[in-house]
Amino acid sequence: MSSTTAEHGHEGHGHDAGHGHHAEPNFFHKYLWSTDHKMIGMQYMFTGLLMAIIGGFAVYVFRMQLAFPGMSVPGWGRVTATDYNALVTTHGSVMIFWVAMPVLIAALGNYLIPLMIGCDDMVFPRLNRLSYQIFLISVLVLIASFYAQGGGFGGAWTAYPPLSAKAEYNLTTHGATLWLLAVALEFAAFLLGGINFVTTVMNSRAPGMKMFDVPIVVWMIIIASILFMASVGPLIAGAVMLMFDQTLGTGFFDPNKGGDPVLWQHLFWFFGHPEVYVVLLPAMGITAEEITTFSRKKLFAYKTVLYTAVGTGALSFFVWAHHQFIAGIDPRMANIFSVTTLLISIPVAEMCFVYIATLFGGSIRLQTPMLWALAFIAEFLIGGVTGIFLGASGADIYFHDTYFVLAHFHYTFFPIAFIATFSALTYWFPKMFGRYMNETWGKVHFWGTIIPFNFIFIPLFLLGARGDHRRIYDYTHFPDLMKPGMQDLRVLATLSLVTLLAFQLVFVVNFFFSMFKGAKAENNPWKANTLEWQAPSPPPHGNFPDGLPNVYRGPYEFSHPDRQEDYWPQNAQS
Amino acid sequence: MISKYVESASSFAGQIDFLILLVTAITGFWWLLAEVIFFYFIVKYNAKDGVKAQYIAGESPKEKRWVAIPHYATLIFDVTIVFFAVQTWQEVKQTMPQADATVRIIAQQWAWTFVHPGPDGKLDTADDIRLVDELHVEKDKTYHFELQSRDVLHSFSVPVFRLKQDIIPGRTIRGWFKPTMSGGFDIQCTEICGIGHGLMPARIIVHTPEDFAAWQLSQTPATASLTTPTEQTGGMK
Numbered sequence: 001m002s003s004t005t006a007e008h009g010h011e012g013h014g015h016d017a018g019h020g021h022h023a024e025p026n027f028f029h030k031y032l033w034s035t036d037h038k039m040i041g042m043q044y045m046f047t048g049l050l051m052a053i054i055g056g057f058a059v060y061v062f063r064m065q066l067a068f069p070g071m072s073v074p075g076w077g078r079v080t081a082t083d084y085n086a087l088v089t090t091h092g093s094v095m096i097f098w099v100a101m102p103v104l105i106a107a108l109g110n111y112l113i114p115l116m117i118g119c120d121d122m123v124f125p126r127l128n129r130l131s132y133q134i135f136l137i138s139v140l141v142l143i144a145s146f147y148a149q150g151g152g153f154g155g156a157w158t159a160y161p162p163l164s165a166k167a168e169y170n171l172t173t174h175g176a177t178l179w180l181l182a183v184a185l186e187f188a189a190f191l192l193g194g195i196n197f198v199t200t201v202m203n204s205r206a207p208g209m210k211m212f213d214v215p216i217v218v219w220m221i222i223i224a225s226i227l228f229m230a231s232v233g234p235l236i237a238g239a240v241m242l243m244f245d246q247t248l249g250t251g252f253f254d255p256n257k258g259g260d261p262v263l264w265q266h267l268f269w270f271f272g273h274p275e276v277y278v279v280l281l282p283a284m285g286i287t288a289e290e291i292t293t294f295s296r297k298k299l300f301a302y303k304t305v306l307y308t309a310v311g312t313g314a315l316s317f318f319v320w321a322h323h324q325f326i327a328g329i330d331p332r333m334a335n336i337f338s339v340t341t342l343l344i345s346i347p348v349a350e351m352c353f354v355y356i357a358t359l360f361g362g363s364i365r366l367q368t369p370m371l372w373a374l375a376f377i378a379e380f381l382i383g384g385v386t387g388i389f390l391g392a393s394g395a396d397i398y399f400h401d402t403y404f405v406l407a408h409f410h411y412t413f414f415p416i417a418f419i420a421t422f423s424a425l426t427y428w429f430p431k432m433f434g435r436y437m438n439e440t441w442g443k444v445h446f447w448g449t450i451i452p453f454n455f456i457f458i459p460l461f462l463l464g465a466r467g468d469h470r471r472i473y474d475y476t477h478f479p480d481l482m483k484p485g486m487q488d489l490r491v492l493a494t495l496s497l498v499t500l501l502a503f504q505l506v507f508v509v510n511f512f513f514s515m516f517k518g519a520k521a522e523n524n525p526w527k528a529n530t531l532e533w534q535a536p537s538p539p540p541h542g543n544f545p546d547g548l549p550n551v552y553r554g555p556y557e558f559s560h561p562d563r564q565e566d567y568w569p570q571n572a573q574s
Numbered sequence: 575m576i577s578k579y580v581e582s583a584s585s586f587a588g589q590i591d592f593l594i595l596l597v598t599a600i601t602g603f604w605w606l607l608a609e610v611i612f613f614y615f616i617v618k619y620n621a622k623d624g625v626k627a628q629y630i631a632g633e634s635p636k637e638k639r640w641v642a643i644p645h646y647a648t649l650i651f652d653v654t655i656v657f658f659a660v661q662t663w664q665e666v667k668q669t670m671p672q673a674d675a676t677v678r679i680i681a682q683q684w685a686w687t688f689v690h691p692g693p694d695g696k697l698d699t700a701d702d703i704r705l706v707d708e709l710h711v712e713k714d715k716t717y718h719f720e721l722q723s724r725d726v727l728h729s730f731s732v733p734v735f736r737l738k739q740d741i742i743p744g745r746t747i748r749g750w751f752k753p754t755m756s757g758g759f760d761i762q763c764t765e766i767c768g769i770g771h772g773l774m775p776a777r778i779i780v781h782t783p784e785d786f787a788a789w790q791l792s793q794t795p796a797t798a799s800l801t802t803p804t805e806q807t808g809g810m811k
Contacts, residue, residue: 081769156766162743163726169683169768255744261727262742295619300632301641326729328742331667335660342652349648353641354632356608359615360640361628366620374616381608385601392655394593394662398576398736401729401764466579467733469764473772480580480733480760559627566626 035125036541040132041111042432045425047139048102054143055094056501058087062473067487067494069474082171084473085154090146092157093179096275097186098139100417104282105228106135106190108424109197109221111432115532116215118206118549118571120542123199131192138185145178153179156471158268161253161261165245177246184239187232194225206531206571208551213570215530215555216305220285224278227313231274238267265327269320277316280412281309283420284351287373290427291355292556293528294370295362296566299556300354308347308354315344325396334393341391348384352377363559363566368442369526372423375450376415383411386461404464407457414453422449422507429511430525434537435518441510448503455496459489527567530555534571576736583755583780584735585716586666591736593662600651604644666737670750673718677709681721681728681741681763684770693790703793707776712786713756721747729765732778740765753780 025034034040057075064071065079072078079087110128114121122128146152153175155164164180167173201214201222241252242264251257253264292299299305321329321337355377364370386408390396399405422445429437460468468481475481475490524533531551535543549571557568575598576582576591619627630637678689678697688709692701697720703710711717721730723743731738735751761776781789 081772085766085769085771154769160727160765163766163768169726171769255742260744296621296627298629298631300630301638302631303633304638304641326667326738327740328745328747331663334663334667338659338663339656342656345652346645346648350641350645352608353644356612356615357632357640359612359619361630362615362619363621363625363627364616364619366616374612378609378612381605381612385605388601388652388655389594389597392593392597392659394590394659394666395597397663397666397738398590398594398733400738401731465576467760467762469731469762471766471771475772477773477775478760478762483579559629561629 033129035121035129037110037114037122037125037128038432038539038543040128041107041109043132044102044110044135045107047136048099048107051094051098051102051139055091055099056504058091058094059497060501062087062091063494063497065473066475067491069476079473081473082151082154085156085471086146086152086172086175088471089154089156089179090152093183094142095413095417096157096279097183098142100279100413101186101190102135103421104279104416104424105221105224106131106193108217108282108286108428109193109225111428112532113197113200113218113221114204115431115535115539115543116218116530117201117204117209118531118544118551119200119204120544120548122196123203124196127192128196131189131196134185134192135189138182138189141178141185142182145175145182148172148174148178151175158272159242159264160268161242161245161264162255165242165253167246177243180239180243180246184236184243187236187239191229191232194229197225198222198229206549206551209570212302212306213551213554215285216288216299216302217282217285219306220281220288220309223309223313224281227274227281227316228278231271231278231317234267235271238264262324262328265324266320269323270317272323273320274313274316276409276412277312279416280348281313283376283416284309286420286424286427287355287376288358289528289530290369290373290423291358291377292558293427293526294367294373295359295364296558297358297360297362297556298558300357300360302554302556305351305354308350311347312344312351315340315347319344319391322391322393322396325393326400338391338393342388345384345388345391352381352384367526368437368439368446369423369427371443371446372419372426375446376419376423379411379415379419379450379453383408383413383415386411399464401470402464403460403468403470406470407460407464410457410460414457418449422446425511427526428532429514430521431532431535431537431539433515433518434521435514435516436521436525437514437518438510441506445503445506445510448506449500452496452500452503456493456500459493459496463489463493524569527565529557529567529569531570534569581734581755581757581759582736583753583757583759584732584737585752585754586662587734587736587754589662589665593658596658597655600655604647604651667749670718670748671716671752673750674712674715676718676720677711678720678722679709679730679741680724681730681767681774682724683726683768684763684774686761686763686774686776688776690790690793692793703790709761709776709778710786710789711753711778711780713753713780713782716750716752718748718750721749726767727765728763728767728774731762731764732759733762734759738764753778756780756782756785 061073061076062084064073150172153172155170163169170176244250245252251259253259253261318340321333322341325334390399426437521537523537531549551570559566560568575595582588675691680687686707688705690703691697692703694701721741723741728741737751739749758777758779761778763774
């Protein structure tokens with residue numbers, strides 16, 4: 001791929017004999033300045049997973065406060081109202097912006113795209129490096145905000161002004177500004193990544209790989225990147241205006257100065273709703289790879305999946321105001337957005353139907369990655385159908401800002417950010433590290449995550465239906481919310497959460513143990529068709545030492561009637 | 575369904591409960607069907623020795639039926655839900671039936687001020703009754719409300735009425751409700767409004783007509799001087 005602009009691209013390395021004589025790159029070049037897409041992908045992945053610890057710790061602390069108000073939480077102490085708001089904000093923004101986005105888009109996109117389309121690296125490797133560096137700075141700025149005078153920002157991850165705009169209201173002078181700066185930097189990082197992904201797939205596909213030979217997960221990351229790039233502009237503009245309001249005393253969102261707080265909500269959700277699909281689509285893509293591989297089936301209606309993904313993406317720009325039905329917008333608008341919101345259920349449901357249809361007539365192997373992929377579909381369906389309650393404007397009057405909403409979007413976001421991520425990590429682990437993860441402990445971790453997950457959020461659905469509103473740090477002040485049984489549900493959710501968090505230790509230990517001591521994996525351990533499995537495990541710098549592959553067919557030719565074997569790699573000549 | 579746990583105490587609560595029940599029935603049925611088929615496939619097509627998976631592209635119209643039929647079913651049920659959702663929405667948010675009285679609700683960090691019209695039935699007169707964190711209304715009377723905020727966003731939510739409306743500083747947002755059950759119920763602030771957001775509970779007391787008259791008598795009318803122009807605009811300068 002001569003289109004690569006980095007130094008190594010010109011050498012046509014791998015089969016370049018001189019390359020082997022190069023000294024091992026020093027630490028600085030190997031880790032801090034590497035332009036290898038796999039290194040950058042891993043860095044995004046580990047950073048994202050480390051951030052999940054922060055997000056997980058935050059939710060542990062505030063859920064303990066909700067279950068046992070006023071208790072001294074082990075590892076934190078007494079939770080004040082200020083702490084509570086900061087923890088809720090941290091949990092929300094970290095899990096979406098610093099876990100789901102970097103792991104699903106940046107890490108997997110970087111790691112998988114060049115390998116799966118059969119090229120040696122991204123088209124803009126240095127831009128890629130810059131993207132991670134900026135992301136890392138955003139992480140540092142966010143962490144700094146926790147230690148700023150007044151503490152971390154506590155205005156919820158949606159940061160609605162005027163609360164977020166004035167220190168006299170939110171009482172976190174520096175925390176709010178640093179939080180906003182971190183978010184803006186993070187967006188800049190992903191903009192660079194998105195440009196890279198789209199350009200690479202358009203220009204650097206292996207010879208013979210036509211548009212419809214591209215694996216679904218790559219397509220999904222591309223569609224997601226385009227959605228992200230098209231929607232993030234208004235939010236970056238909004239973030240700059242909000243920062244001016246905070247620091248320079250401008251009044252973009254200040255009604256006392258002729259501004260309008262609702263404007264922020266439009267800018268935020270114009271990004272915020274497509275953002276849901278920005279993370280959903282890659283998760284759907286991961287699932288497509290695994291259900292085909294582990295049921296030895298061709299993907300049912302490949303093109304339909306693509307069209308539904310594009311349709312979902314396009315529609316996602318017309319649904320944002322369903323977050324604002326009762327926010328004081330013109331009530332007539334709710335009718336339009338109710339229609340578009342219910343319409344978007346069609347392509348998303350269709351994608352689920354396609355995946356279920358793919359299982360038909362398969363030869364299903366329930367290995368750990370497949371368990372995660374199946375769990376993704378099963379759990380995401382719950383998140384999907386409960387969204388209908390909220391898209392139906394009349395019902396949203398009651399459910400808006402209750403735990404029902406919270407449980408609904410956790411039934412979408414948890415499958416996306418964690419179930420799909422675990423399925424991706426367990427599936428591509430042998431490629432990344434050349435070793436298998438332990439299957440038994442993988443299953444222990446699976447059940448230890450899925451069962452408590454449902455026991456966290458089913459109680460929260462029930463609490464929401466009974467009127468529990470969100471972001472309240474102590475329900476004892478509300479007589480109607482302390483009826484018999486309600487506190488028990490809160491306790492059940494919290495205990496399930498603690499169980500779920502405890503089981504993540506199994507994953508951490510399994511992950512690192514397998515990385516160094518796991519059984520050696522061959523190049524194509526799952527007998528899959530896509531190109532990344534034709535590279536050595538782990539792939540060297542340049543990916544394909546025997547020369548870049550040629551592609552002869554689509555990615556899902558499993559169990560073809562003319563073949564003895566039940567798989568047919570994309571680059572196999574016959 | 576909802577009313578089993580949360581009283582249904584306003585004229586439109588029943589309609590919203592019906593909508594929720596309808597959505598539950600429709601989505602519940604399809605969700606259950608999808609999950610049953612899904613798990614059936616997982617069990618039925620579990621890998622067996624010597625059995626090769628089928629090769630189905632899913633591109634021919636005959637095969638695509640398996641996705642197309644549920645697709646159209648989803649569309650039809652979406653239209654049904656939208657119809658009832660919009661109908662309910664218009665009843666609650668887009669119509670303003672004739673009011674028997676108007677109350678003003680002023681939110682601030684972190685308390686509610688409720689201005690009742692007093693015996694003369696008019697706001698901004700000398701006999702207005704101003705209370706903090708307590709709203710008194712009469713059963714079976716239609717009320718208009720005026721929502722104002724002195725600082726940040728708040729939201730006026732009465733779960734037993736199935737009513738919720740955000741409050742925006744600088745604006746007066748109007749709406750209505752008609753209580754149909756007497757008793758005392760929670761008022762919540764459902765929009766995060768700072769560190770005291772969890773400490774903003776209030777109560778709505780729905781009186782029977784006799785009780786309401788007695789309550790009104792017992793209140794010392796506020797003096798006219800308390801009703802300054804600033805307060806009429808929700809504290810906006």
